[in-house]
Amino acid sequence: MTETTLIYLLISLTLARLFCHARPRLLATLSRVRRERLLDGVDSVVWAGVVALFLIHFVVRSFYIPSGSMLPTLHINDFILVNELVYDVTDPVRGDIVVFHPPGGASTPDKTDLIKRVVGLPYDSIEIKDGTLYLNGQAIDEPFIKEPIFKNFGPKTVGSNEIFVMGDNRNDSKDSRYIGTIPYENLVGRAELIFYPVNRIRVFNFRQ
Numbered sequence: 001m002t003e004t005t006l007i008y009l010l011i012s013l014t015l016a017r018l019f020c021h022a023r024p025r026l027l028a029t030l031s032r033v034r035r036e037r038l039l040d041g042v043d044s045v046v047w048a049g050v051v052a053l054f055l056i057h058f059v060v061r062s063f064y065i066p067s068g069s070m071l072p073t074l075h076i077n078d079f080i081l082v083n084e085l086v087y088d089v090t091d092p093v094r095g096d097i098v099v100f101h102p103p104g105g106a107s108t109p110d111k112t113d114l115i116k117r118v119v120g121l122p123y124d125s126i127e128i129k130d131g132t133l134y135l136n137g138q139a140i141d142e143p144f145i146k147e148p149i150f151k152n153f154g155p156k157t158v159g160s161n162e163i164f165v166m167g168d169n170r171n172d173s174k175d176s177r178y179i180g181t182i183p184y185e186n187l188v189g190r191a192e193l194i195f196y197p198v199n200r201i202r203v204f205n206f207r208q
Contacts, residue, residue, distance in 0.1 A: 069167035071146050079196040084189040092118050092163055097191040100182050116175050120164030127154035153177050
């Protein structure tokens with residue numbers, strides 16, 4: 001259900017509820033218990049919808065995975081829930097899967113938001129050699145990536161208030177190696193869970 005559809009549904013239910021209140025004879029054929037259950041059910045749906053709209057606007061948003069750049073962690077056609085408030089109160093950490101606006105000048109179709117994993121924080125040195133990621137000179141074990149990295153990179157030092165991001169499918173990902181580091185101000189939020197398809201439901205918890 002889209003946000004617009006939800007709004008139309010809430011308006012329709014609210015109008016129906018008001019109409020029934022103004023014209024109680026419309027429900028006169030129902031018993032008192034059934035009438036109260038029906039109206040309580042409508043009220044519950046309306047309140048649930050209002051809460052959902054509040055969450056969509058101010059707390060969370062859904063995000064559709066259009067490509068295989070985050071395989072095997074995220075699959076094409078996965079729908080995930082993104083926490084939009086988390087980076088208002090805390091900074092990103094390594095391992096977070098983040099949604100962000102492409103930095104200025106980055107070549108992405110329609111300037112759509114991207115999703116990648118945080119591998120470097122401010123002042124970190126990032127280097128890739130012999131298929132391995134090196135963070136500040138130390139080799140990093142990454143069991144979640146699809147395969148060893150083909151191309152060498154760096155070293156590259158991350159700037160202040162920026163992060164270095166990469167897709168888990170390192171050999172098929174347009175990430176900070178190509179579009180540059182991501183300013184904090186470009187962050188949309190942190191991926192919290194896959195909610196669709198049902199057989200892919202999974203909660204992310206990378207913070208120790």
